[in-house]
Amino acid sequence: MKYDVVVIGAGLAGFSSALAAVELGKKVIVVAKGLGNLYSSSGYIDFLGYYPTTTSWPVTNPLQALEGLVSENPEHPYAKVGKESIIRSVNAFLKASGEMGLSYAGSLDSNLLMPTAAGALSPTSLYPGANGKDVKKAREMVVVGIKELIDFYPLIVAQNLERQLGKKVEALWVELGLDLGRELNSYDLALTLEQEKNVIGLINKLKSWGVKDKLVLIPAVLGIKDWQQVINRLESQLECQVMEIPTLPPSVMGYRLAQSFMHYLKKKGVEFIIGHPVVHVDCRAGRCREIAIETAAHRLKKIAGEAFCLATGGILGEGLQVFPKGIREVVFNLPVKTAETHSLEDFFSLEEQPLALAGVMTNEFLQPVDVETGEAALTNVFVAGATLAGYDPFLEKSGNGVALATGYRAGQLAAGGGKVNE
Amino acid sequence: MTNKVQVVVIGGGATGTGILRDLALRGIDCLLVEQNDLATGTSGRFHGLLHSGARYVVKDLHSAVECIQENKIIKEIAPDCVEDTGGMFIATKNDDLSYVDKWLEGCQRAGINTQEVSPREILREEPALTPDIVKAYLVPDAAVDGFTLAAANALAAVKLGAQVKTYTKVIGFKKEKNKICGVYLKDKYTGQEDLVSCDYVINASGAWAGQIAALAGQVINITPDKGVLVIFNHRITNRVLNHLRPPGDGDIFVPHGSVTVFGTTSKMTDNPEDNEASREEVLALLDEGTHLIPELKDIRLIRAFAGVRPLYQPDGGEVGREATRDFSIIDHQALTGLEGMISVVGGKLTTYRLMAKAAVDKVAPFLGNDKPCITHKERIYAPVPKNTGKDAHYLCQCERVTKKMLDQAVQNKERFSLSDVRRLTRLGMGPCQGTFCTFRAGAYYHETRGLSPEAANKLLKDHIEERWKGSKAILWGQQAQEAQLTRGIYLGLLNLERLDSDSHEI
Ligand SMILES: Cc1cc2nc3c(=O)[nH]c(=O)nc-3n(C[C@H](O)[C@H](O)[C@H](O)COP(=O)(O)OP(=O)(O)OC[C@H]3O[C@@H](n4cnc5c(N)ncnc54)[C@H](O)[C@@H]3O)c2cc1C
Ligand SMILES: Cc1cc2nc3c(=O)[nH]c(=O)nc-3n(C[C@H](O)[C@H](O)[C@H](O)COP(=O)(O)OP(=O)(O)OC[C@H]3O[C@@H](n4cnc5c(N)ncnc54)[C@H](O)[C@@H]3O)c2cc1C
Numbered sequence A: 001m002k003y004d005v006v007v008i009g010a011g012l013a014g015f016s017s018a019l020a021a022v023e024l025g026k027k028v029i030v031v032a033k034g035l036g037n038l039y040s041s042s043g044y045i046d047f048l049g050y051y052p053t054t055t056s057w058p059v060t061n062p063l064q065a066l067e068g069l070v071s072e073n074p075e076h077p078y079a080k081v082g083k084e085s086i087i088r089s090v091n092a093f094l095k096a097s098g099e100m101g102l103s104y105a106g107s108l109d110s111n112l113l114m115p116t117a118a119g120a121l122s123p124t125s126l127y128p129g130a131n132g133k134d135v136k137k138a139r140e141m142v143v144v145g146i147k148e149l150i151d152f153y154p155l156i157v158a159q160n161l162e163r164q165l166g167k168k169v170e171a172l173w174v175e176l177g178l179d180l181g182r183e184l185n186s187y188d189l190a191l192t193l194e195q196e197k198n199v200i201g202l203i204n205k206l207k208s209w210g211v212k213d214k215l216v217l218i219p220a221v222l223g224i225k226d227w228q229q230v231i232n233r234l235e236s237q238l239e240c241q242v243m244e245i246p247t248l249p250p251s252v253m254g255y256r257l258a259q260s261f262m263h264y265l266k267k268k269g270v271e272f273i274i275g276h277p278v279v280h281v282d283c284r285a286g287r288c289r290e291i292a293i294e295t296a297a298h299r300l301k302k303i304a305g306e307a308f309c310l311a312t313g314g315i316l317g318e319g320l321q322v323f324p325k326g327i328r329e330v331v332f333n334l335p336v337k338t339a340e341t342h343s344l345e346d347f348f349s350l351e352e353q354p355l356a357l358a359g360v361m362t363n364e365f366l367q368p369v370d371v372e373t374g375e376a377a378l379t380n381v382f383v384a385g386a387t388l389a390g391y392d393p394f395l396e397k398s399g400n401g402v403a404l405a406t407g408y409r410a411g412q413l414a415a416g417g418g419k420v421n422e
Numbered sequence B: 001m002t003n004k005v006q007v008v009v010i011g012g013g014a015t016g017t018g019i020l021r022d023l024a025l026r027g028i029d030c031l032l033v034e035q036n037d038l039a040t041g042t043s044g045r046f047h048g049l050l051h052s053g054a055r056y057v058v059k060d061l062h063s064a065v066e067c068i069q070e071n072k073i074i075k076e077i078a079p080d081c082v083e084d085t086g087g088m089f090i091a092t093k094n095d096d097l098s099y100v101d102k103w104l105e106g107c108q109r110a111g112i113n114t115q116e117v118s119p120r121e122i123l124r125e126e127p128a129l130t131p132d133i134v135k136a137y138l139v140p141d142a143a144v145d146g147f148t149l150a151a152a153n154a155l156a157a158v159k160l161g162a163q164v165k166t167y168t169k170v171i172g173f174k175k176e177k178n179k180i181c182g183v184y185l186k187d188k189y190t191g192q193e194d195l196v197s198c199d200y201v202i203n204a205s206g207a208w209a210g211q212i213a214a215l216a217g218q219v220i221n222i223t224p225d226k227g228v229l230v231i232f233n234h235r236i237t238n239r240v241l242n243h244l245r246p247p248g249d250g251d252i253f254v255p256h257g258s259v260t261v262f263g264t265t266s267k268m269t270d271n272p273e274d275n276e277a278s279r280e281e282v283l284a285l286l287d288e289g290t291h292l293i294p295e296l297k298d299i300r301l302i303r304a305f306a307g308v309r310p311l312y313q314p315d316g317g318e319v320g321r322e323a324t325r326d327f328s329i330i331d332h333q334a335l336t337g338l339e340g341m342i343s344v345v346g347g348k349l350t351t352y353r354l355m356a357k358a359a360v361d362k363v364a365p366f367l368g369n370d371k372p373c374i375t376h377k378e379r380i381y382a383p384v385p386k387n388t389g390k391d392a393h394y395l396c397q398c399e400r401v402t403k404k405m406l407d408q409a410v411q412n413k414e415r416f417s418l419s420d421v422r423r424l425t426r427l428g429m430g431p432c433q434g435t436f437c438t439f440r441a442g443a444y445y446h447e448t449r450g451l452s453p454e455a456a457n458k459l460l461k462d463h464i465e466e467r468w469k470g471s472k473a474i475l476w477g478q479q480a481q482e483a484q485l486t487r488g489i490y491l492g493l494l495n496l497e498r499l500d501s502d503s504h505e506i
Helices: A012-023 A062-072 A076-097 A154-165 A186-192 A196-209 A227-238 A252-267 A398-413 B014-025 B060-075 B097-110 B119-125 B148-159 B207-213 B279-289 B334-338 B353-368 B403-409 B418-425 B437-446 B453-474 B475-495
Strands: A003-010 A028-032 A105-106 A112-115 A121-124 A126-128 A141-146 A168-175 A215-219 A241-245 A271-274 A278-284 A287-294 A298-309 A321-322 A328-329 A381-383 B004-010 B030-033 B087-092 B113-119 B133-139 B142-144 B163-165 B168-176 B181-185 B193-205 B222-233 B240-243 B252-256 B259-263 B301-312 B327-331 B341-346 B394-398
Touching: A003 A398, A003 B193, A012 A028, A012 A076, A012 A252, A012 A398, A028 A298, A028 B259, A062 A076, A076 A105, A076 A252, A076 A321, A076 A398, A112 A241, A126 A252, A126 B240, A141 A154, A141 A196, A154 A168, A154 B437, A154 B453, A186 A252, A186 A287, A196 A227, A215 B168, A215 B453, A227 A241, A227 B193, A227 B279, A298 A398, A321 B475, A381 A398, B004 B014, B004 B353, B014 B087, B014 B353, B030 B148, B030 B168, B030 B252, B060 B097, B060 B142, B060 B353, B087 B097, B097 B133, B119 B133, B119 B163, B142 B252, B142 B418, B148 B163, B148 B418, B168 B193, B168 B207, B193 B207, B207 B222, B207 B301, B222 B279, B259 B279, B279 B301, B279 B453, B301 B475, B327 B334, B327 B353, B334 B341, B394 B437, B403 B418, B403 B437, B418 B437, B418 B453, B437 B453, B453 B475
Parallel strands: A003 A028, A003 A298, A028 A271, A141 A168, A141 A215, A215 A241, A298 A381, B004 B030, B004 B193, B030 B163, B087 B240, B193 B341
Antiparallel strands: A105 A126, A112 A121, A278 A287, A287 A298, A321 A328, B087 B133, B113 B133, B168 B181, B181 B193, B222 B259, B222 B301, B240 B252, B252 B259, B327 B341
8 A cells, every 4th residue: 555645653743744744635644553642741732831941931922932943943843844834833733623623722922821730830822722711811710629530639729820820719629429439530530521410510519619700720621522512511500711721641631632633634534553563664765665564463564655754752652762872763763863861960950851852853854864964864754743853842841832833844745745845 | 855865876777766666665765866767878778678698698697597587576576567578599500509509508507498499380480580590499588668667666666755856967976074975966957956965875877877976086997888779660570589699789689569679789988878870880780680580671660779888897807798797786985985875887677676686785784774675576567557458549559558648657747758758658669650649649738738839849849859869870761751751741731840930920
């Protein structure tokens, strides 16, 4: 079977590549070893929250900050793709998200400060359906914890928010009475809130507390599929506003995005094979012709393509494997830019961690290059997402943004058949 | 606090807490001071092997005999602190088999039961072992939890009226003529200084014993000896595994709960606080370990650290592995004429009770006390009992820690860190190394203990930093991945690094 574009990796970068390629009318397949990191991450798409990383001022206008970054830091993935590409990826995503029934809101012109499960405020650009809800503007707020959930504690959230926002924030525990004999994580709880009686239970508990006219901050567990309806019901019956706070993994918000995005791409004709690693590649004369995945019975299935997007997710996604000395890129054995030491002294340092900066170096066409010479190692392979070198997503708050922007650009370049001549 | 006691014990490790309990059981009024939390010295940075003595039978028969006697006693009196895993000694085809005969003879002389099992049988029971086994013997080794042991000894003593002051450092002695009559203390949190009068001081400060002695103008020849240990994310074997060869580096694996502790090395150091392991030291250790566990390098490492042995050489004799593992009671009066102080040095955790007995036997007569030691007759109990299984709501899933256990761990404590809690409950010691439970425990204490949000944020961040220290040297393979996940959660998702520093005036 031969495809125009073969995307390796089913995270946000891989999805974004597939979106760009399928929009250009290409025959696309996504192959991946497993599910991507959206299932752990918040579901927010952060573009740039802090720049430089050591500042204590969150970025207010990401687009403006990105302009600075692109000119000052040429090794950063954003600099490789440039501002116009970043904007294109956002527009394409916002449009697609509407079509997939999961409307995201926000823009690159301003960051919104979102409350975290620790009660910090974290700057983000795109977020699901929370349009118009803003903890800075809300007059009265109440943070709601659900006793059955092990990963959310409303009082610390409320008190930390109160200190930063300089206004009173209430905290409240509700117990849904679902004794399943063990603690629940966010995904478990979201499943139970797919059941009508539990939603009614939650509404009744909140009614007795009185949340009218307040902004209710609640962990992101309000159902997996019908969450928007659940929020609408809460808002209309309690006459309040409801905003979900992303929780520790497994992340329900991220799960919703991953699932919706994948269904959407499937409808557009993208094929998926998930669950099998790429174990073999056939590259000759600077081009990749074919990859092979290992299926259940140790059999190899070959997949040929005109062009390939490598979106294997870096160290966490297992696209990069770390050894005591050195780092390996697992699919193509591409050159990896590594650091001498793997770690800094302090975990909470505001300096970028060497291990986060490591990754595959590319040219401006996202083609992998030799670390020393800068020459393209493969001309029809385009690298995207966390596998890229040159940025620390966790400090600058740019993980999903880089995945979206570089993924989209990689997909477009790959859709050009790997011939780069824009 | 009363500012006068009969005896001040310095050091809250196995030895010091053992001494405190022995004193209290004989009705002596006593106080223990420890500069950090209990078992934060070598007693919390060791292998966790309750020796059967078999390791020492060839070179140090006397130590071996002490070990097997104490091994039996500790299993009886401290079942909360011991996991009776049993142990095995394995010789491979590359080992010198003439050593096996010497070893068997030594075990017999020391009174240590050995039971030979066929290589096939042991491989069936312990499939991670190398197929190159030629000889295998079972011995009564066990795993011991040094944190719980120190805490249980201290608790037993406190119930009898003894006092314990943690986070209190000894900074000097008050002498009258040539006799110690008081100890100067400094509170680590408040910086406040204090004097406690006493009739006697027992220096049980392990690798720091030379420093303490120096405060009293005494010289003790302690050679601190550093040993590196690593922790793997699961039980590689069910029994303690020893390499049947002359004691060397990287030849013991001890299963503890859900993990395995492997080591160790032996290297002279001049600093008792030299407790970080380097990447090179870890790699050398792993090379050794593959002789027994061929797949060792594929198993996920979750932590690397080091402890410092308080080796003592009365006459400046052997160092490192050649040095004796025996203990000594140094009578400063006999040495220099200084009255009112002894130092207890050397030894092993396994023989802590014996060391305590010898120390108290020496001191009691000066206090006019002739009661016998009864520490081998009464049980001691962990302050935070393990969850018995009725409550299945875990806050730390790896180590099955419940909210009730968290409550018990901080009972009667004004100040605590999550590390203090960890030592009593094993919170965050399992495969995820605190990635999930640190957040939960920090928030839980914030609410139940009425902490300020600043204090709660600090509690949480300090613990993540502390866990990071142990994983920095081993950031490869799955542990590198886990480290990224932890950063993803605490920085990417929670934005904790900015919580108390961000400027918000948008
Ligand atoms: C806990 C956590 C919270 C986060 N929160 C946020 C946040 O709030 N906002 C934000 O913007 N970012 C956040 N991030 C960062 C963000 O999630 C990542 O930077 C981003 O998702 C990376 O996307 P990716 O597509 O490059 O990689 P991934 O999502 O990791 O996808 C990699 C894919 O490649 C596949 N793969 C790997 N190896 C192979 C192989 N050999 N063969 C085939 N397939 C393979 C994997 O199975 C997977 O499908 C968070 C991260 C974490 C860990
Ligand atoms: C790597 C390694 C592995 C080992 N493995 C084993 C094993 O498997 N089995 C075994 O039986 N033994 C083992 N040992 C030996 C054993 O751990 C030690 O012998 C034992 O823990 C020593 O206990 P201690 O109470 O004497 O010293 P410590 O536990 O070190 O206690 C001394 C205490 O004194 C405190 N202190 C120091 N200065 C001051 C001051 N100024 N004021 C107040 N307090 C002070 C310190 O903070 C410390 O907590 C091992 C040792 C090492 C290094």
